[in-house]
Amino acid sequence: MQVGDLLLFRATGGRVQSGAGMTNLGSFVAGTLTGDGQVLSAVGAPDATLFHASEPGRALIELFTGDPWREPRRTTVAVEVRTAA
Amino acid sequence: MTEVQKLRKALADIAKAANAACGPHGRGSGRSLSSWEGGSHDEFPSCVPKALPERLTIQAAETAMRINPVNAPAFGPMTGAATDLDVMNPLMIAVMVSKYWGPTPRQLTVSFMESTPPDLRARILLHMNEWAKSGCINFAWTQGVGQVRVSRSGGGYWSYLGTDILHIPQDRQTMNLQDFTMDTPDSEYKRVVRHETGHTLGFPHEHMRQELIAKIDPNKAYDYFLRTQGWNRAMVDAQVLTPLDQKSIFGTPPDQTSIMCYQLPGSITRDGKPIIGGTDINPTDAGFAARIYPKPGRQGVAAGAAAAANAEHVQADDWDESEDVPASDLALT
Numbered sequence: 001m002q003v004g005d006l007l008l009f010r011a012t013g014g015r016v017q018s019g020a021g022m023t024n025l026g027s028f029v030a031g032t033l034t035g036d037g038q039v040l041s042a043v044g045a046p047d048a049t050l051f052h053a054s055e056p057g058r059a060l061i062e063l064f065t066g067d068p069w070r071e072p073r074r075t076t077v078a079v080e081v082r083t084a085a
Numbered sequence: 086m087t088e089v090q091k092l093r094k095a096l097a098d099i100a101k102a103a104n105a106a107c108g109p110h111g112r113g114s115g116r117s118l119s120s121w122e123g124g125s126h127d128e129f130p131s132c133v134p135k136a137l138p139e140r141l142t143i144q145a146a147e148t149a150m151r152i153n154p155v156n157a158p159a160f161g162p163m164t165g166a167a168t169d170l171d172v173m174n175p176l177m178i179a180v181m182v183s184k185y186w187g188p189t190p191r192q193l194t195v196s197f198m199e200s201t202p203p204d205l206r207a208r209i210l211l212h213m214n215e216w217a218k219s220g221c222i223n224f225a226w227t228q229g230v231g232q233v234r235v236s237r238s239g240g241g242y243w244s245y246l247g248t249d250i251l252h253i254p255q256d257r258q259t260m261n262l263q264d265f266t267m268d269t270p271d272s273e274y275k276r277v278v279r280h281e282t283g284h285t286l287g288f289p290h291e292h293m294r295q296e297l298i299a300k301i302d303p304n305k306a307y308d309y310f311l312r313t314q315g316w317n318r319a320m321v322d323a324q325v326l327t328p329l330d331q332k333s334i335f336g337t338p339p340d341q342t343s344i345m346c347y348q349l350p351g352s353i354t355r356d357g358k359p360i361i362g363g364t365d366i367n368p369t370d371a372g373f374a375a376r377i378y379p380k381p382g383r384q385g386v387a388a389g390a391a392a393a394a395n396a397e398h399v400q401a402d403d404w405d406e407s408e409d410v411p412a413s414d415l416a417l418t
Contacts, residue, residue: 010239013314027320030243030261034252043284044243046320047261064314066263067242067277069347069362072313 002084005053012072013064014049021057021081025050045069053081184247184287188379190221193285196231198258199238205267209235212278216286219371220378224282233285234258237265242277247287260285275365280344283366286374288345295328296339297346297360305353325349344370 001007006025013027027046031039045068051061058080064072195210206226213233217223224233233250236258243261244250250259260281265274306325310316316324340346341361348362363370 012241013310013316013320015311015315024315026317027315029323030240030245032245032253032257038252040245040249040252042243042245042261043290044261044281045241045324046316047240047243049315062315065239065241068310068314069349 001053001079001081003053003055003081004084005081007051007053007061007079009049009051009063009077010047011049011063011065011075012045012047012068014051015062016051017060017062017076019057019059019079021053021055022059022061022079023052023054025052051079053079056081056083184249186222186248186287186378188221188377190381191223193222193224193233194227194229194231195224195233195235196227196229198234198236201235201237202267205265208267208274209262209265209278212274213282213285215275215279215366216282216374219380220286220374221380222286222378230255233260235260235262237262239263242281244281244284246284246289250285272364276344276363279366280363283345283370286378289329290345290347297341298326298328300354300356300358300360301326301349302353302355309350309353340367340369342367342369 007022011027014024016022016024026049028048028050029044029046030042030048033039049063058078061077061079063075063077065075066073195213197206201209210224210226213224234253234255234257238258238261240261241263245253245259253259262278262281265278303326307318307321310321310325314320340363342363344363344366346360346363349360351357351359354360366374
């Protein structure tokens with residue numbers, strides 16, 4: 001990835017396990033903006049976890065998927081962030 | 086004339102015709118309707134609805150809600166979390182919007198966002214329609230774009246709430262059932278598909294009832310979900326710790342075994358006991374669905390519509406306050 005990139009995972013949660021370069025922006029629930037300006041939110045666990053490539057470095061990201069109330073699955077992703085060309 | 090005004094006028098006309106068919110003492114005279122054709126409605130006293138004195142209106146509303154939850158004001162669920170977000174929490178915005186489909190029998194069409202084998206479609210619909218055994222809303226597959234759009238893509242399990250699904254763009258799902266296949270155990274169809282379908286019917290999370298949230302230790306919850314999900318405090322508040330507005334909740338007692346209640350571990354509760362969570366529609370769930378979505382022949386909400394229709398003709402009544410019926414004497418079941 002390059003500095004400034006956003007990385008979105010379809011996951012119920014996540015965090016930076018170790019390393020540098022990535023910032024966890026949080027987990028988000030599906031939502032929709034209606035024509036009259038309302039935001040409708042789905043009911044349930046988050047379905048997206050967002051990270052920002054903030055500086056050059058290497059990081060391990062831990063992602064949580066599946067049912068968060070019952071044995072969520074964990075996946076580790078290695079990310080390398082490079083300076084934007 | 087709006088639809089509501091048309092309904093009120095129609096019901097008022099029916100009431101007038103019924104009163105006109107009665108004799109001067111309010112009872113049927115036994116003559117055919119045609120014998121009254123030459124008479125004037127003004128000759129016969131008509132039924133005049135009465136209103137309670139103002140001091141009893143709140144208590145009366147609470148009574149009406151206890152007897153039949155559909156008498157409750159049409160509030161949506163509300164959370165108080167995430168006030169630091171630039172975008173207002175959608176559930177706070179939605180607090181005045183009803184998610185309830187109404188008591189009229191209804192069929193909601195269902196389509197699938199991805200190519201889904203017929204046997205899998207049928208199995209998912211079978212479990213969605215478990216609610217239709219007790220309630221008057223059923224689900225039917227459509228080859229076109231359904232009102233309920235199911236995706237089995239990543240992102241876990243979730244659904245938009247009740248009538249909100251009508252506002253979701255048609256190229257987006259209204260319900261997500263990640264990775265459901267024919268190999269998924271039937272227990273998961275019962276636990277997840279029936280739960281998410283409950284949301285589509287307008288039912289919020291049971292574990293967000295004040296009485297159940299009170300059992301949770303917030304600090305334990307924050308630590309647990311940070312460790313197991315990476316959630317920050319705002320997300321834990323939104324998912325677990327913020328109670329539903331009491332006025333938004335239909336009136337069954339909090340039920341840990343409701344299909345709408347998540348399973349929460351004892352490690353986050355004050356007394357160490359888990360919140361059991363529901364794994365299937367239980368008799369209380371089914372009974373509640375039957376009450377607010379009554380099957381034909383059990384439609385009891387028309388009385389409310391008739392009352393609304395006659396609101397313009399209501400006369401206020403009053404009596405000495407000492408004659409008010411104490412709440413403890415109300416025979417509510």
